[in-house]
Amino acid sequence: MNSLEHSGGESNALQRWADWLTESSRPGFGQAVTWLLLVFAVILAISPIEFSPGVRSSDAATIFAWLPEFLLRNEIFFTAARVALIVSAALWALRIAVPVSCWTTTILFALMWSLRMENLTNGAHIFNVTNMLMLIHAMWFQFYASDIKMAAAEGRFWKTPLYPRWVFMLSVFYLGWFHSLAGFTKLLKTGWGWGNGVSLQLWTQVFGETESPFAQVILYDDRLTAWLQTGALAIECLSILCIFHWMIRYAVGLGLIGFYIGVLTTFVTFGFHFNAILVAIFLLPLDYLVGLKFQRRSNESQLPLDESSTSNL
Amino acid sequence: MSNPATHHRNLAEPVPRADPKRRRHWELMAAATFVVVHLTSPFWIGELYPFTISPMFCDSPKACCEYELFATDQTPIDAKQFNLHMVYDGNPPGLGMGIVADPTLHEFGEIGTEQEVTRHIRKVLDQLNSAGADCPDQIVVHQHHYFSADHQIKHEVNVWTVDTAENGE
Numbered sequence: 001m002n003s004l005e006h007s008g009g010e011s012n013a014l015q016r017w018a019d020w021l022t023e024s025s026r027p028g029f030g031q032a033v034t035w036l037l038l039v040f041a042v043i044l045a046i047s048p049i050e051f052s053p054g055v056r057s058s059d060a061a062t063i064f065a066w067l068p069e070f071l072l073r074n075e076i077f078f079t080a081a082r083v084a085l086i087v088s089a090a091l092w093a094l095r096i097a098v099p100v101s102c103w104t105t106t107i108l109f110a111l112m113w114s115l116r117m118e119n120l121t122n123g124a125h126i127f128n129v130t131n132m133l134m135l136i137h138a139m140w141f142q143f144y145a146s147d148i149k150m151a152a153a154e155g156r157f158w159k160t161p162l163y164p165r166w167v168f169m170l171s172v173f174y175l176g177w178f179h180s181l182a183g184f185t186k187l188l189k190t191g192w193g194w195g196n197g198v199s200l201q202l203w204t205q206v207f208g209e210t211e212s213p214f215a216q217v218i219l220y221d222d223r224l225t226a227w228l229q230t231g232a233l234a235i236e237c238l239s240i241l242c243i244f245h246w247m248i249r250y251a252v253g254l255g256l257i258g259f260y261i262g263v264l265t266t267f268v269t270f271g272f273h274f275n276a277i278l279v280a281i282f283l284l285p286l287d288y289l290v291g292l293k294f295q296r297r298s299n300e301s302q303l304p305l306d307e308s309s310t311s312n313l
Numbered sequence: 314m315s316n317p318a319t320h321h322r323n324l325a326e327p328v329p330r331a332d333p334k335r336r337r338h339w340e341l342m343a344a345a346t347f348v349v350v351h352l353t354s355p356f357w358i359g360e361l362y363p364f365t366i367s368p369m370f371c372d373s374p375k376a377c378c379e380y381e382l383f384a385t386d387q388t389p390i391d392a393k394q395f396n397l398h399m400v401y402d403g404n405p406p407g408l409g410m411g412i413v414a415d416p417t418l419h420e421f422g423e424i425g426t427e428q429e430v431t432r433h434i435r436k437v438l439d440q441l442n443s444a445g446a447d448c449p450d451q452i453v454v455h456q457h458h459y460f461s462a463d464h465q466i467k468h469e470v471n472v473w474t475v476d477t478a479e480n481g482e
Contacts, residue, residue: 021344022337054412061411062362072411110363117362118411122402124369131363136347143340166344177351182367189371198461199373203403205459205466206377222464270403 021169023294024161027148030168033281034137038089040130040274041109045085049078052121062114072118081115084108092141095152099145102138109134126271129278132174140167165294171282172249176240178275179256183236195233197226208266215266232259242283253283360409370403374422376460380430384449385474395437395452397430427473430454434475442477451476 051073060066071077085108091101113127141148144162151160186194204210204218218225235255242249260276280286351364358364380397382390392398393415400406400414401421407413418433419425425433434452441448456471 018337018341021341052412052414054414057407057411057413059407060361061409063364065361065411114362117409121400121407121410121412121414122404123410124402124404125365125367128363128365128367132351135363139340139343139347143336143343164340166340170344170347173348174351178365178367181355181365182369182371185366185368186371189368190373194371194373196373198375198466199370201461201466202374202377202459203370205468206379207403219466222461267403 019296021164021166023165023296025163025165025292025294026159027162028158029287029290029292030137030140030163033133033171034141035093036277036281037130037134037137038093038105040127041089041105041112041134042086044109044112044127044130045082045089049075049116049119051119054121061117062110064111064114065118067118072115078115081108081111085112095148098148099138099142102141106131106134106138124270124272126274129175129178129275132178133171133278136167136170136174139170140164161295168282168287168292169243171278173240173243175279175282176242176252179236179239179279183233183239186233187237195226195230197222197224197229200225200229204266207270209268212265212268214262218262218266228262231255232262235259249283250285253279253285256283362409365409368405368408371405372422376424376458377421378424378459379457381455381457383453383455385451385453387453390449390452395434397433397454424458424460425456427471430456431473431475435477438475438477 056069064072085105088101088105088108091097092105109127110131113131117123140163144164147160147162148157151157151162201219201222204215208215208218210216210219218228235252236259239252239256242252256279257276260272260279263270263272264276354364355366360366360368379399380392380395382392382395382397384390396415396417398415398417399421400417406420418430431454434454438448438452452475454471454473454475456473458469458471459466460469461467
């Protein structure tokens with residue numbers, strides 16, 4: 001094969017991949033996920049705020065760390081952001097003023113959680129996934145706003161292929177990467193000995209619901225706990241593989257949901273519920289159960305029509 | 314004919330549809346950018362919400378302790394007043410947080426000895442007394458020590474009574 005043919009083959013493979021990513025499905029799944037993310041946004045907006053005393057860190061904590069101190073510590077600003085987030089989320093939910101309302105909601109959501117992190121000494125990673133998935137869905141509405149409006153105006157929104165596969169796959173990618181990073185950070189900070197069982201027992205004893213059945217298992221014997229902890233570490237590290245095949249995605253999803261069931265029943269107040277719900281939606285076979293099927297939109301492929309296909313994930 | 318610069322679209326008019334090929338290019342570019350930014354963000358952005366390195370529970374403590382402080386009449390005293398509070402919730406302390414926590418005698422995972430804790434409390438008591446603050450002459454310290462033994466976590470409570478330097482030495 002000469003170099004030109006080789007390069008043509010690569011280009012064709014890229015083209016096929018691009019075609020595959022831009023195949024679309026009816027928007028029911030994407031719209032339902034968007035509404036769920038907006039419910040999370042409202043929950044964040046109405047949650048109480050705490051201002052820890054102390055001096056400001058010299059390291060930026062959030063992308064809004066540049067805001068002046070009087071705004072970061074201002075309860076009126078906080079209240080205004082809450083109201084704006086709720087209004088913006090309602091507009092997006094009703095598909096009013098999209099894509100502007102999508103971006104304002106995403107930015108206000110980031111601002112709301114940033115204001116919390118900027119005013120606390122301790123905080124959990126419970127809204128990174130929600131925020132990034134919201135960004136992905138804002139990107140969807142950005143690119144498909146005119147089609148969405150047209151389909152909605154003609155009363156065929158739910159039947160028109162408007163939800164591109166890249167939105168689904170990008171969400172899967174972020175969920176996989178977020179959890180893989182958690183595994184990699186543990187390995188980098190502590191090494192392979194992280195899953196020794198003792199640390200998990202200690203966290204459970206000090207912070208956990210020690211009466212829960214899962215906590216009882218953890219506290220029973222550190223050799224058993226070491227297996228559980230190492231298994232969780234392996235699942236976390238391997239999570240990013242979920243983007244490569246639907247079977248791997250379901251396997252990673254099952255592993256992560258098992259992990260989250262343990263976490264949520266043991267560390268009840270840590271607030272990882274939002275992440276767990278999104279993992280269940282994107283990494284478990286929910287797409288299969290709701291019949292999410294992607295197909296090529298007319299006039300969009302760069303390849304001849306006979307190479308197109310209707311496919312699931 | 315309407316002026317394109319001042320023309321407002323009538324609601325009855327069809328919504329202009331994006332050019333599919335042009336849109337396809339930009340949506341794939343946006344998706345690729347998202348992936349590249351996230352794959353590289355741990356190296357050049359790090360922990361900066363909404364970006365994260367997912368650092369939760371990345372350490373591996375083998376033991377820890379918590380403190381409860383009381384006056385001699387059993388009135389509870391805020392451990393934070395004596396810098397014996399816990400600054401830890403599973404995340405590396407301070408990472409991605411806007412407010413610096415008050416310093417503590419030791420980090421989560423370290424265990425203070427009786428001498429260390431006693432010396433520390435005595436020093437704080439002396440500082441409070443020098444500042445004219447209303448504080449008790451004696452502090453009863455309950456150190457809740459968690460450690461691993463026989464494949465389980467054991468909980469031991471060490472009780473120490475600390476006098477001011479004047480009374481104690």
